[in-house]
Amino acid sequence: MAIAVCAFQAKAQTKVRVENDSAKQVISANIYGHFAEHLGHCIYNGIYVGDTAREIPNTDGIRNDIIAALRKLKVPILRWPGGCFADTYHWKDGIGPKQDRPAMVNKWWGGVTEDNSFGTHDFLRLCQLLGSTPYLAGNTGSGTPQELADWVQYVNFDGKSPMSDLRKKNGHDSAWGVQYWGVGNEAWGCGGNMRPEYYADIYRRYSTFMTDYDPKKPLFKIASGANSADYHWTETLMKNIPTNMLSGIALHHYAVIEWNKKGPDQSFTEEGYFKTMESALFMDSLIQKHTAIMDKYDPEKKVALVVDEWGGWYDVAPGTNPGFLYQQNTMRDAMIAATTLNIFNNHSDRVRLANLAQIVNVLQAVILTDKEKMILTPTYHIMEMYNVHQDAKLIPTNYVSPKYDYNGKKLDAVSVSASVDKSQKLHISLANIDAHNAQTVELDLDANNYKTIKGRILTSDKLTNCNTFQNPNKIEPEVYTKASLKNGKVSLSIPPFSAIVLELSK
Template sequence: MKKTLLFLSIVALCCQNTFAQKETTVISIKNTENTPTINKNIYGHFAEHLGRCIYGGFFVGDTSKIPNTAGVRNDIIAALKDLKIPNLRWPGGCFADTYHWKDGIGPKENRPTIVNKWWGGVTEDNSFGTHDFLNMCELLGAEPYLSGNVGSGTVQELSDWVQYTNFSGKSPMSDLRKKNGRTEPWKVKYWGIGNEAWGCGGNMTAEYYAGEYRKFATFISDWENTGGITRIASGSNSADYNWTEVLMKNIPLNMLGGVGVHHYAVINWNKKGDGVNYTEEQYFKTMKSALKMEELVTKHSAIMDKYDPQKKVAMIVDEWGGWYEVVNGTNPGFLYQQNTMRDAVLAGSTLNIFNNHADRVRMANLAQCVNVLQAVILTDKTKMILTPTYHIMKMYSVHQDAKLLPVSFQSPLYTVNGETLPAISASASKDKNGAVHISLVNVDAKNNNKIELDVNELGIKNVTGTIITSAKLQDYNSFETPNKIVPTVFKDFANKKGKLEINIPPFSVIMLEGK
């Protein structure tokens, strides 16, 4: 009798598991025109004077044997153009509030040096400055986003920088720009008024910073340019909702183009875990931190809605990404880390959140572009590789400036040690040519997930797919195997009478295109 009961128990358990595997998540996508456009600037990037992001990354100097244009690597320019990079934030980060822009103009041999107190205590020779950065942005076809020095700078200094970069008439700063070889202004639109004013930007209170912002913003208006410039306030540290409340309450809306938010996916700030050799539990904790972005954006948006119901002020998540321990043997102040399938899943899920909140989130900047944190590009002397995150950003570029299509579904759960997370992340859009793009992420590290989509309502018949996945969650592209993780054709779906049935492998990101 006991053997019979044991057999029946095993059969019941197997049946239960089979049933669980066959459960299908039904995703509804509304084909409506009354939706916001997904601003291309959500897909922005960040380049700080930190480690090998600028020197040894973007910038190798015009005497380098590595092919370059005015010292900037041609292979990086080509890769970022292929990524359709919409904007690039510079020079920081914490570095911004120690940076004095006049140190980085004029003949390079005459430029003073400073010590980069935030990142490794290295000597900064200022050989990469305003002209180098803004000319590079022109090569990229990207909008520059300059982060101004409020912490150790002056109102006059920042006002002069705006005049130097933007004014076409005769003035002291435009004359200086012309003397330094640039006749026409660059017309920089996006200006950050300080960075992390609550921390490395001055350890200010929200009330004090709001006053400083008003003062600085008053003197950096640009009346010559159509539409003026977009002034962006140094935003909150993750869930500091009081910071957003104080800024929205105390700064007039006509002085405020955007309010920042910074949030990194980190296991524990004191013990961040390895970038490659991590357990499933560590992966789960990283994704739990990353998916908190949904709550952060929702709650910060609710505060902004109280003071700005018409949503004129943009939320700008100008620092986001995964943060782990540095690669063994590298300078801890350089923040050089590898980039695995965990980062691909993190990027895809985060971008879905931004897309779905396109009514308020109108710019974001992945930290950082080259050789730092969740980089899209890694270099080693002459070599350059594209990371899994690069491939996600490129795959998702189809959403840039497309109309958001609202998605609704009840996600299955991903469970580790009794804790749960939503296993499925999704967003959708329709581009100007009528093509529909649906991005799907399976966060679950072990289990496939089945999804059903009604494509009849979307008016599409032909569907193709692309997937980014790998054999192991910890896989990454190395300089020895640079193409271990690349996009491939995805075919594990079937269209049955207008119902698209999709099977998503564990830790994978999929883009479907329908026409």
């Protein structure tokens, strides 16, 4: 299948034609990954309440309500322990009897003292409980090649060795077999303020000593990649690191108004919303340009572009610790998530892993907690609605969108991606970022003989609306019944700042 889309600005109508064609590219489930850093209350007093907690139901210290919510989200892969924290983290401080673990100061995020009670075993237990693939970020900033090599051996080697013996002493007889590894984080900044030429050599050095203990499951090694539009960084890494040593290159990009003036998390203006969406939609251009560089050195696309930090970043919620990056999550965040996931789906030939920042209580979180209370955010609901695309085959889209016009500046109003799953169900996700105008869409199903249609919508009456601990269900998906299927055509209208996922069956 292929979807060809034409838009008619005067009528604010998008016409989508679904044609019989080949749908070959698989949308990796890992595009829907998440990120958990030792930052604010993401881990401590968020995911993890401790082994001795009684007031909040938990399994091995991990909140049961969070486990249940994230399992429903189908979190495919989870990145830990950072972020900037990764290059100050020494993994051996987080293993063994908890009462014997040394404390550390989190220099990056609030200067708080942590007791290292949540470490490697705890994170891998979390992944087991969620059914998620672990992604460990190694320390190449303040750590050594030996330290990273030892960590790989500790979690991956089943034979007789110093590190596997230590793992068994700490209560885990068999290796976990962790495949995904970050070789440092943001080496251009908090990971060491390195030049790309220098980091390329650092990557080659550290990765050399990361052993593939299971030849059937080689390590997926991810280089610390570019900060947004730093195309020179990508060029330098692709030029200086052989592709047989490299599985992926990271890319970090946050949707911000301005870095020095991020604006409020909830009481934002339409101008703030427009600028944030402009920054979010820039992801498409970033992926295209970084991909073009990677294609010069890797035309077969063996190396993945890994967007392992993305999301909206605003000023922290009033009255909260500036170092904890806690912000509310509104319909603006839903629009960031919906459009970004559509972009990732449509570029899934190169983007094969991504991690939303961050999973609980930090930046564009899917879950917020307050002691025993927990709420799901609009972003959670978008991620849950869109997870029908995981491991489905992409149906390419080609369209010109109607425009969202604000004070003479224009953005594409409609965002679309589509896929067909193993049961041959067609899923189309559509978002309308326009703050005022609904968008009419017509789907021409051609000869595909779809007979039934159902849909879900996430919408609200104000852009600044959010779920709160007092009103946790203000925004949640609803059944969408206004899509009409007649004579092989589907017609629907997407309200302002709303997202719809349709499912069509034959």
